[in-house]
Amino acid sequence: MELTDAIILIVAGMAAGVINTLAGSGSLITLPLLMFMGLPPAVANGTNRIGVIVQNIVATGNFIQQKELQPKKEWSLITPTLFGSLSGALIAVEIKEDILNYFIGGLLVVMFFVILLKPAAWIKGQAGQVKTTKSRVVNSIIFFFIGVYGGFIQAGVGLFLLAGLVLGAGYNLIRANAVKVLMVLSFTLVALIVFISAGQVAWMYGILLAAGNAVGAWFASRNASKIGAKNIRYILLAVVLFSGLKVLGMF
Numbered sequence: 001m002e003l004t005d006a007i008i009l010i011v012a013g014m015a016a017g018v019i020n021t022l023a024g025s026g027s028l029i030t031l032p033l034l035m036f037m038g039l040p041p042a043v044a045n046g047t048n049r050i051g052v053i054v055q056n057i058v059a060t061g062n063f064i065q066q067k068e069l070q071p072k073k074e075w076s077l078i079t080p081t082l083f084g085s086l087s088g089a090l091i092a093v094e095i096k097e098d099i100l101n102y103f104i105g106g107l108l109v110v111m112f113f114v115i116l117l118k119p120a121a122w123i124k125g126q127a128g129q130v131k132t133t134k135s136r137v138v139n140s141i142i143f144f145f146i147g148v149y150g151g152f153i154q155a156g157v158g159l160f161l162l163a164g165l166v167l168g169a170g171y172n173l174i175r176a177n178a179v180k181v182l183m184v185l186s187f188t189l190v191a192l193i194v195f196i197s198a199g200q201v202a203w204m205y206g207i208l209l210a211a212g213n214a215v216g217a218w219f220a221s222r223n224a225s226k227i228g229a230k231n232i233r234y235i236l237l238a239v240v241l242f243s244g245l246k247v248l249g250m251f
Contacts, residue, residue, distance in 0.1 A: 017216020
């Protein structure tokens with residue numbers, strides 16, 4: 001790996017760390033970048049998980065320290081995502097690479113419109129209005145399939161988790177954000193084990209991304225008011241649309 005590539009990975013990791021901290025969906029930048037740098041889609045998909053894990057270890061620790069998260073109380077919802085993640089990762093390591101490539105490209109284009117429509121704002125608006133919770137069985141099914149998606153592709157899964165926790169489980173927004181971080185950490189560890197077993201992790205790329213990711217998350221958490229999520233959203237929209245069209249071979 002050349003020095004230029006290493007610097008690009010660290011900078012991209014920093015950008016993803018900032019985006020994940022302020023707005024979410026930083027993997028929509030790092031995943032296509034790994035592919036642009038020559039990694040096969042399956043390897044890029046597995047490698048991307050290293051930075052996700054590092055960032056969420058830091059975030060989970062912070063939430064526990066601030067007493068906004070009590071892991072022992074959340075395992076009834078986390079457990080289904082673990083089984084779902086295992087299933088999704090097993091599908092991802094076996095799927096043909098050309099199909100995965102088109103899936104990632106299509107996902108990026110779809111996520112452009114998802115981000116554009118700002119569904120997270122609607123979810124936040126509903127948080128104070130949710131009065132009842134669904135049955136444990138229904139919630140388990142919901143979070144199993146969210147786990148399948150997270151294990152398969154990861155990018156954008158935070159939005160689905162937030163929707164499930166607020167609209168499905170009836171959590172308030174503060175608790176939902178904290179539990180979301182723990183869920184992502186837990187099921188991403190499961191998925192990473194599957195990718196490692198399949199030999200679909202490029203460690204040097206992943207470690208460099210993770211280093212940048214941690215720095216970006218630290219910086220954003222201390223300067224959130226100065227940066228502002230609104231500006232980050234516009235940058236993310238441009239990058240996601242460009243990446244999606246590029247992966248699909250539009251130019």
